[in-house]
Amino acid sequence: MNKALKIAACCLIACGMFLGKAQEAENKKDKPMELKKSALNIDEETAKKLGLTFETIEIKVDGLKKDYAFLWIADLHVIANDLSEVEEKSMNIVKSRIDKTFRNPNNGLTSLENWQMMPEVFNKSGADAVLFGGDICDFSTLASIHALKEGMHKFTIPYMYARADHDISSWWLATRYTKEINELEKSIDGNEPVQVLEFDDLMVVSFNNATSNMSEAGLKRFKEVYAKRKPIIINTHVPFNSLVDKDYAEMCMSKDSQRRNLSWGKDCYYKPNAYTQEFLDLVCAEDSPVVTVLAGHLHFPYHGMLTNKISQHLFVPAFKGNIGVILVKKK
Numbered sequence: 001m002n003k004a005l006k007i008a009a010c011c012l013i014a015c016g017m018f019l020g021k022a023q024e025a026e027n028k029k030d031k032p033m034e035l036k037k038s039a040l041n042i043d044e045e046t047a048k049k050l051g052l053t054f055e056t057i058e059i060k061v062d063g064l065k066k067d068y069a070f071l072w073i074a075d076l077h078v079i080a081n082d083l084s085e086v087e088e089k090s091m092n093i094v095k096s097r098i099d100k101t102f103r104n105p106n107n108g109l110t111s112l113e114n115w116q117m118m119p120e121v122f123n124k125s126g127a128d129a130v131l132f133g134g135d136i137c138d139f140s141t142l143a144s145i146h147a148l149k150e151g152m153h154k155f156t157i158p159y160m161y162a163r164a165d166h167d168i169s170s171w172w173l174a175t176r177y178t179k180e181i182n183e184l185e186k187s188i189d190g191n192e193p194v195q196v197l198e199f200d201d202l203m204v205v206s207f208n209n210a211t212s213n214m215s216e217a218g219l220k221r222f223k224e225v226y227a228k229r230k231p232i233i234i235n236t237h238v239p240f241n242s243l244v245d246k247d248y249a250e251m252c253m254s255k256d257s258q259r260r261n262l263s264w265g266k267d268c269y270y271k272p273n274a275y276t277q278e279f280l281d282l283v284c285a286e287d288s289p290v291v292t293v294l295a296g297h298l299h300f301p302y303h304g305m306l307t308n309k310i311s312q313h314l315f316v317p318a319f320k321g322n323i324g325v326i327l328v329k330k331k
Contacts, residue, residue, distance in 0.1 A: 040069065040325050041126045050114055050121060051106030051321040057303060057313050059292050061231045064330035065201050071122055072324030074133030074237065074296030075317030077102040077166065078111045080143035090172035097138060102319040111138070111319050112147060119154035129157060129197055131204060131326075133296045133315075134164030134211075134237025139171045140181055149188045160197050161189050162206035164237035164297065193218030195235075196225055202328065203228070207236040210264075211297075213273040226282055232290045233328070234283060239295035239314055241265025243284055245304045255300055262298055284310065294326065 040054065079098050086094050102111045115136075122130055137144045152159060168185075170176040185191045193215050195206040205225055207214065214222075225232070241263045242248035249268075252261040260269040264280060272280060283290050284307050293312040302314040316322035 040071070041124065042121060046121055049107065050117055051104040051109065053106070053316075053320075053322050054325050055301060055315050055322055056325040056327065057311075058327045058329060059233075059311065060329050060331045061202070061291050062331050063201060063231065064328070067330060068128045068199065068202060068326075068328040069126065070204070070233075070326040070328070071125060071127045071130045072133060072294055072315060072326055073118075073130065073136070073318045074315060074324075075135045075299060075319060076111050076115060077135055077138035077317075077319050078115045078144055078148060079138045080112060080141060080147045082141075082143035085141045085143065085173050085175060085177075087172060087174040094172055102138065104319065104321045106321040114321075115147070115151050119151050123154075123156045125157075127157060127325075128199070129204065130155060130159040131206075131235050131294065131324075132159065132161040133235055133294060134162050135166040135296065135317075136161065136163075137167045139166060139173070140168050141173065142177055142180060142184065145181060145184050145188075149184065152188050158197055159189075160195050160204060160206050160235055162195065162208050162210065162235050162237060163191070164209065165211040168209065192221070194221040194225070196221075198230075201230060202233070203230050204233045204235055207234065207238075207279070210236045210238040211270070214276040214279050216275055219275040219279055222279055222282070226289065229289050232288075233326070234290055234293040236293060236295050237297050238270055239263045239297065239302075239312060240280060240283065240293055240306055241268050242305065242312065243307050248302070248304065251302070252298060255298065294324070 042052070077097070079094065083091065083094060098110055103109065104114055137148055152161065189195070191208065193208050195208055197204040203225060205222065241261065249261045252263060253259040256262060261267065262269045264270045264272055264276065282288065288310065290310050292310060293306055295312065295314050296317065298314055299317045300314065301316050304312060306312040315324045
């Protein structure tokens with residue numbers, strides 16, 4: 001396997017089981033790198049330039065007429081170069097997050113620099129859509145959201161942006177432009193509490209702002225989508241506590257300095273209100289059309305089961321160069 005592909009080596013996983021090895025390629029600079037046909041086509045030089053690695057899962061679904069491929073990006077933590085909104089006493093913290101915490105270890109670039117290159121590359125990837133799983137921004141400034149919007153609007157393939165606490169929070173700011181930021185967020189994609197990408201025989205549904213409880217309006221929208229009974233992929237920043245994996249909670253707590261299970265569910269850090277609990281009950285129901293849950297937030301990989309029928313996948317963060325590739329295959 002040539003050196004550039006080693007950087008982009010991926011782990012093929014389906015419902016927690018390895019499916020195989022990353023595909024080997026010949027030593028030709030102009031040969032496209034294909035993790036799987038129609039899943040991701042990026043030339044090796046570009047993959048190296050962006051410092052990309054790929055974490056690939058394969059999900060098999062009954063009743064599909066065609067196969068699908070999605071790109072997953074979460075925990076990128078973009079910070080704009082314009083720091084005029086940051087309070088002086090927090091400036092060193094923010095600069096450290098730009099220069100050290102969220103600098104891609106594979107290519108040495110900041111999250112902003114990598115973000116600015118992503119749309120052009122992913123537009124040519126062959127993916128059916130790009131799914132953003134939250135914490136794309138590190139904190140909510142006008143400058144950072146403008147940078148995010150500029151990139152989003154360069155996508156020529158569908159995208160879904162499920163936000164989380166970092167995307168909407170005003171940490172380290174001297175001034176919070178709440179009205180302006182809310183309007184700017186809506187101008188990206190509408191910023192609805194539940195977002196939907198609907199295909200002929202499949203739907204991707206986001207739990208937007210998933211570090212907060214679901215609203216009544218969000219639950220109502222989810223029920224409308226749920227009633228169509230098409231297979232559903234859930235896009236959420238915060239994962240859901242597994243109902244069947246006895247090791248999941250302990251694994252989460254063991255990786256948190258305060259021993260918290262930073263998931264939604266019973267005995268978890270995120271306590272569901274009545275609307276969120278009903279949403280979770282619908283997701284996990286015996287006859288649920290949900291086939292898998294995609295999540296981030298915890299900054300470590302997990303590929304296991306939410307219920308006996310529904311898989312759940314947590315991905316390595318994008319600030320480390322990691323991109324999820326979700327291959328949805330007809331059975």
